[in-house]
Amino acid sequence: MTDVARNSAISGFLPNGLKRYELPLGFAAIIIAGVLLAQIWPGATRWPAEWVIPAEQWVTNYINWLKRDLYIFGVAFTDITRFFGSMLKLPIKWAEYLLFRGMKPLGLGPLPWVAVTAGVTLLAHRLGGIRLALLCLISCLYLSFFHLWKDSMKTMAVVLVAVPLSTIIGLVLGIWVTRSRLAAKIITPIFDLMQATPHMAYLAPVAALYAAGSVTALIATVIFAMPPMARCTILGLQTVPSDILESGQMSGCTPRQLLWKVALPSSKRTLMLGLNQVVMQTLAMVVIASIAGQPGLGHKLLYSLQQLKIGLAIEQGIAITLLAIMLDRLTQAYAYRDVDHLAATKSWFERNWYWVAFAVVLVGSYIAAEFFKEVRILPRKATFSFQKEMSQLIRDFNIIAYPILNPMKEWMTTYVFLNIRDFFLWLPWPVFVGVIALGAWRLGRWPVMWLCIALCASFIVTGFWVETMQTTYLVLISGIFCVLIGVPVGVWCSRSERVASITMSICDTLQTFPSFIYLIPAIMLFNVSIFSNVIAIIPYATVPAIRFTYLGLKNIAPVTIEAAKMNGANSWQRLWKVELPIAIPEIMLGLNQTIMMALAMTAITALIGSSDLGQAVVRSISTQNYGRGILAGFFIAALGIIADRLIQSWASKRKKELGFEG
Amino acid sequence: MLKSTMKFATVLAMGVALPFSAMAAAESDDPIIIVQNNWTSQLVLSYVVGKVLEGEGYTVEYAPSDSQLQFAAIGRGDMHFQVEAWEGSMKKAFEDAVANDGMIDAGTHDALTREEWWIPDYVLETCPGAEEWKGLDACAEQFATAETAPKGRFVGPPADWGKNYADRVKALEMNFAAINVGQAATLWAELQSAYDQKKPVVLFNWTPNFIESKFKGRFVNFPEPEPACFEDASWGPNPNATGDCGAPHGGWLKKAAWPGLADKYPNAWGIMQKVNFSNAQIAAAALMVDVDGLEAEEAADKWIVDNADVISSWKN
Incomplete structure (x- = not known):
């Protein structure tokens, strides 16, 4: 912060000729000042232990107080939450009786x-x-x-409750936000936070207040799956064309009719996109929910991995993906069905x-x-499984590929990854904060700068600097790979419809197929290493880079391309000089999503073994160190929000420069 | 119109009432909830206990849970019984739950557990002395990777399992770097990969475990721990450090229970207290799944038939 003040002071004294170098000079000044400061004051490299704010302990104590000592009108708080939990348990029980338990008093089995x-x-x-x-x-x-029926039904029992619940809550909150300015102010940032926080971070505190089991799993799922619905509702209602609303008003609609009969139906497309995201996110939570005690496919999948039965885990993972695809296509078809x-x-x-x-x-x-x-x-005898063959295939592949890939891994690790890591661990925090602050000020002026400084400060003063830097470099490396893979693939998709349709369905699969499964083959090939972490992040986080590049290129007005052709640009020139520069704001938004997903994946790659924020989140579940888990989750979100604000500011600035609306 | 509304209301009422009545009946014979974790022996043994209780007329349900989160839940009565609690990895959570959450220690099995550094047998070909920690240390560089070089790499357990191998490495002045995996499955993936390549590897393992039936290997011997090892620096190979010793050869394996069991299901509680497995019995149970390819539930059925005398000894 002081660095920034110094920087503006410096630029004030600059002779006019140097004004256009203001920004590089500013960065240089910050870096030199920060590095010099680190030479004389070790606290600039590592925040002094005696200054650390014990926020971690406060949060843990607070949750323990909620759990053990809080009474409201003489009723224990946990009794209230547990009563609420038992209400949520009712619909799950109905689904369970129907799908796999059977109804004993009626003498009826479960649905065949x-x-x-x-x-x-x-x-x-x-x-x-x-x-x-x-x-x-x-x-x-x-x-x-494939003998997955009963476990699928166990999974569906919760999914069938979670999807409608998330949809309804999301819809109601979304409507409320468009109705009330206060609600918008309070709820929108909470949504940002809910989505950017890795889902594992909520498990421990939710499990503390509710019984471990399907209710906790349900609540954690709803927290994760609901925000997209709410966002889509907000977006849908805000973009209803005003002439539709006016014609509704003219035909004498009451405000209620205007909402339910006019505004909501006309934003159906956006609402359905929200529902699609709810379904996808709910199924994406299946494996994680099993850590909180949810029986079904997720639990079996983790067990298979534990036993090195990768083939079986793949079969179970495919089942989860199929459930997601079925639910998604059915709900979409319902929304767009023909009226007879x-x-x-x-x-x-x-x-x-x-x-x-x-x-x-x-x-x-x-x-x-x-x-x-x-x-x-x-019965099992009537079913098949190719798990042994698949596991063998993966082993054989490993035996062949290991000698080829391992030297590559060792080279990358020694010459690239370790250097980047060491750089981030050496980096004095004033340099990190200063560079981000100056960049933020340049792109979005004061509000963005203060937000970024506050978020950075939050992990420095609470003693999470090292873990945060570990996460930062991991996400940085993965992000580079994702862009290097995703952008060319996106370009390729924009050139050929067939490639596009194949790639997009692969993208759908990658996003619902449980990422846990990639981890084991990654470890077999690359051991517990930085490289495995990166490899496990890439499949999941490349998807947005591909999608947004494709979208960005597709959305370019045909006139522009025609003009380029008329001017005699060949295919490469057209791409480099015309299309990519125009599409770059979209591509950057894709990068933004890539960073978010890579951040979310750090909690999952923690299961390989790492020492970053993701590891702190995962470890907090079993050690019940709520404070550490929640804070680490918050800091992952903070990194995401910093990246988001910088990129969004840049993209809107760039769009304005290109003459598009910001 | 009225008629169809009535009809609708009736159908609706029936639809609502049916599951409720079903539920009421299911809750009246309140199920005993047995915890399941994600390793083989625990799954089979929990089914064995569950099936024995079902044979006594109880309703039994199984609830999956995390091996650390489970104890507080058992103390609160969300779940009722855990058949396998390991000294090595769960001691702290177990004792915390007994002290703070009212969970009950329901007795110790005959089975003894060991958790220690472990090597596949082929490692002995390139590093003949590896069965003793000093011999292993002598060829540490065989185990090095880009990230740990020049030190050897020891693949340790998940960091939350309450073991600090980095401290032991330091106390014994070994030329190794201990890295932590994120979950047990990671250990086996590392082992499988190294085993297929016949690459030197030293990792954390325990017994009884399914690994014994799939991979040939042995534990590395460290100085047997005594209380003095952790209190008296002069004890052990390094006269200047405490903690210069291994893990105990015979760790306990306990059962955990909800305190309400004794009042609510006195007969079942009697059986649970007597439930007792030996190393051989646990290994046999796990083998049926890990080697013979049975499902855990089928293995439990077979185990019950094979060990009828053991089970009858629990009942009286």
Whole structure:
């Protein structure tokens, strides 16, 4: 901070000829001052231990106080939260009885897999025609014939509650934000924080206040999956064209009618995008939720990894992805289903044959299940698995690839990674803060600068500097790789529709396929090392770089490209001189998302072994050191927010310079 | 209109009432909740105990849980019984829960556990003395990687397992760097990779564990710990440091329980207190899953048949 003051003082004295070098000179001044300061005062490298604010202890004590000592009107606070938890447990229990426990007093078993499969397929056919029906049928058969049915149903019991709950809460909060300025002020930053904080950070405190088990898993899932819904609601309602609203007002709508009958339906597209994100995020939480005691696919997947049964883990991971895809496509199809204008002319049977068929299969399968248990759930003998072959394949690949890849890893580690790490660990904090502050001031002036300084200060004064730098360099390295891979792939997609459609479906899969599974092959190939961490982050965090590059290039007005062609630009010139410069703000937003995802992944790569903020988050779950976990999670979010503000400011500035609206 | 509304209301009421009645009935024979973790022997043994209790007419449910978070939950009664609590990795969380959360120590198994540095047998070909810590230290550079060179690399347990190997390395002045993995699965991936390449590796392992049935190897011997090792610097190979010794050869394996069990299910509580496994029994249980490829639940059924006499000794 003092450095910045000094810098503006310096620039004030600069002769006019040097004015345009103001920025480089400013950076140089900060760096020199910071490094010199570190020579005379060791506190500039490591914040002095006696000055550390014990925020970590405060938070832990606070949670323990909530947990043990807080009484509201004589009722223990945990009793209140647990009562609330037991209310949430009710719908989960219903789903459980239906899907896999069965209803004992009625003498009914759980829904037979034949009935569920038939039901889902019929529904899919009704909503999305034969293609969707086939997709759902194959997915259900996969779950059943790979002996994953019961665990899938255990997972679905929570998902079926979490998705509607997140959607409704998100919708309500979103509407509230558009209605009340105060709500917008309070809630929007909370959303930023909720999404940027790695999901593992909430597990420990939630588990402290609620019973470990499916309720905790449900709450953690909702916290993670709800914000996109709320954001999309806000965006959708704010972008309803004013003429639609006016015509609603003119036809005499009450405010309530205006919201429910006019504004919400006309923003359906954005709302559905929100729902899609809710579904994806909910399924992405399945594995993490199992750490908090949620039975089902996630629990089994972690167990498989624990036993080195990678093939089995892959089969379970595919099941999670299939559930996500089915749910997503079904909800999307429901939203865009055709209205049957001929319904009134059809007979009752024509209109309702789906129901009749489902009822017949349902009753039939229940009766059949009494005689043949294969109808209720396939016994293991009737199922297959390629897990042994897959595990063997991965081992064989490892045996062949290790001697080739390992020297590469050693080289990268010795000459690149270790140097970058050592640089970040050597870096005196005044330099780090000063450079960020000056950059922020330049891009977004005072508000952005003060925010960035405050966020940086938060991890310095609480004694998390070293861990934060470990995270920073890991994310920096991964981010570079993601851009180097993602941008060319995005460009390639923009050149060929076919490549684009294949790549986009790979991207969907990468985002829901549990990232835990990548970890084990990564470790086999590259051992517990910085390199494995980077490799595990890349598949997940490259996705936004690809998507945004593709989008950015696609959104360029055809006229611009025509103009470039007319001026005789060849394909390369067109890309370098015209398209990329125009698309760069979009690409930078992709980079922004890449950084967010890489930050989120640091909590997962902590399972490989690292010593950064992600490790602090993961370790806090089992050691119940709530303070450390929450703060580390917050600092990961803080890094994300700093990057976000800098990039957003830059992108909007650049867009204005390019003549687009900021 | 009225008629269809009535019909709708009836259907709705039935739909709401049905699951409720189902639930009420299921809750009246309150299930005993047994904790499950994510390693084989624990899964099989928890099914064994669960099935024995079911045989006595109890309803049993299984709840997955983290091996450290579980104890506080058992103390509160969210979960009721844990069949495997390890001294090496869970001692602190276990004792904390007994002291603060009201959890009960439900007795110790006959089985003894050991957690120590471990090497695959092929390491002895290039480093013949590796079975003793001094011999291992002599060829430390064989275990070096880019990040640890010139020191050897010891792949240690997850950092929260309450073991500080960096301290031991320092106390014994060994030429090793201890790195921590994030989870146990990481250890096995490291081992598998090294084993397939016949590459020197030294890592943290314990017994009883499924690793014994898949990989050939042995523990590295360190000085057997005595209380003096941690109090008296002059004790042990390094006269200037405390902590210059290994982990105990025979650590305990305990059971943990919710205090309410005794009142609520006195008969089940009697059985749980008597539940007792030996090393051989645990190894047999894990082997059925890890080598023979049974599911944990099937293995439990088989184990119960094979060990009928053991189970009948728990019941009286």
